[in-house]
Amino acid sequence: MSFADKLLAASRRNSSWLCIGLDPDPELLPGVDVLQFNKAIIEATSDLVCAYKPNLAFYEALGTEGFGILEKTLTYIPTDIPIIADAKRGDIGNTARAYARALFSVFGFDAATVSPYLGFDSIEPFINYRDKGVFILCRTSNRGASDFQDLCTDGRPLYEAVARKAVEWNVCGNIGLVVGATYPEELKRVRSICPDMCLLIPGVGAQGGDLASAVGCGADARGENAIINVSRQILYASREKDFARAARTAADHIRQEINSHLPPRPGAE
């Protein structure tokens, strides 16, 4: 089953375009270890999401044990929920092949984020895994995004050049784009360039992006294909013993708010 099919099935089953970023920061955990924390968050929320997205930085920061903890975390996620490796990898051909093998074959992720700076041959080894999703960074949610992504190239900003190249490269139909919720006008612009592409949209919650405009500008014409990622607002909804329950409440609230900004889906609650 392709990533797109798995994502759509999970989204429809759970009536959700919410993705939870599994980014555990040991300094913020409420008296449990990282693995216990991830397990509790997943058990409390897996019927409310369309995907999970662990950011590999938080596992690398745990040292040599980190990837073992990541691997165990993945086993707690129901097999019908797709998992996106937020890795933002980008390297030359033979190295990109090693990264793609690591993420897709070794760890078994369903999708990964990649950086466009090195161009097509840095992305090709990922898209060659045709059943996997590949999200290219386009217009990111952070303040520094404008340093290069907004530079005018041939009459349009660099992030638009990336979006156009992504359309050209999408011969296997498995490319998506990362576009931050913090810049709704840019999000709308990318959606107009890529009307059918899946967009991964971080930046609501702790980063300050507005959910209504993220959903309104990011969803496609059918009200689909906009994955809204939230990490800290859900993971650390409470920093007490009731963290999992609080995470569920926060996740359900965001899920419903996303849905309230989408056209109603036939047969959906």
Added chain:
Amino acid sequence: MSFADKLLAASRRNSSWLCIGLDPDPELLPGVDVLQFNKAIIEATSDLVCAYKPNLAFYEALGTEGFGILEKTLTYIPTDIPIIADAKRGDIGNTARAYARALFSVFGFDAATVSPYLGFDSIEPFINYRDKGVFILCRTSNRGASDFQDLCTDGRPLYEAVARKAVEWNVCGNIGLVVGATYPEELKRVRSICPDMCLLIPGVGAQGGDLASAVGCGADARGENAIINVSRQILYASREKDFARAARTAADHIRQEINSHLPPRPGAE
């Protein structure tokens, strides 16, 4: 001791601007495991290099054991030889902090490569480690580099805009740039924008870059600050039992060839 001082000391001690990329590909190893291979390569070459550069992709591709193998590999490298993590990381602020902590505090690398696409706040957490070196991708050695890096932004190619920003951001003096040997004209251009900056230059050997022009265009006015990285041409000089001896011969040959294109150093052999 800063990365720059450690690098210069190693370079002068070994009369070498050669960096060996420790990128072990299990399919190419001559009947030894990755750790044995790395240990033998390091023991055979540590008096011939100015630095080692493991690319993290090759360790991630080994699965959950990979980072343990990387950590053990680092212990084989003499403490006076700097180690560059070729990671090409680039993420938003709190995630970039986790990556910087992973590479510099947890693994103890002396320097790391980072991607510029997300702008200043993705790089700031790295340069805040003032004793560590931070190499920003500028003009890479691969074919696809031209897809975005050569796009004209405000009258100059994107890679030049990156080089200029790197100069502006280099308030701690610990920023360097990655510029591929495969594009000597671009390398010369970057050197003219950044006359004093350390350049990390991959792309000679298997990738086809010319060593003479890499050294000629990449070295600064004193004939220094140009780290020439070679991986496959040394690691796989022989794929038989004599691989370590062959690696030493190849490394010494390249080291001497680099030196032959540099102005003679006072007191150097």
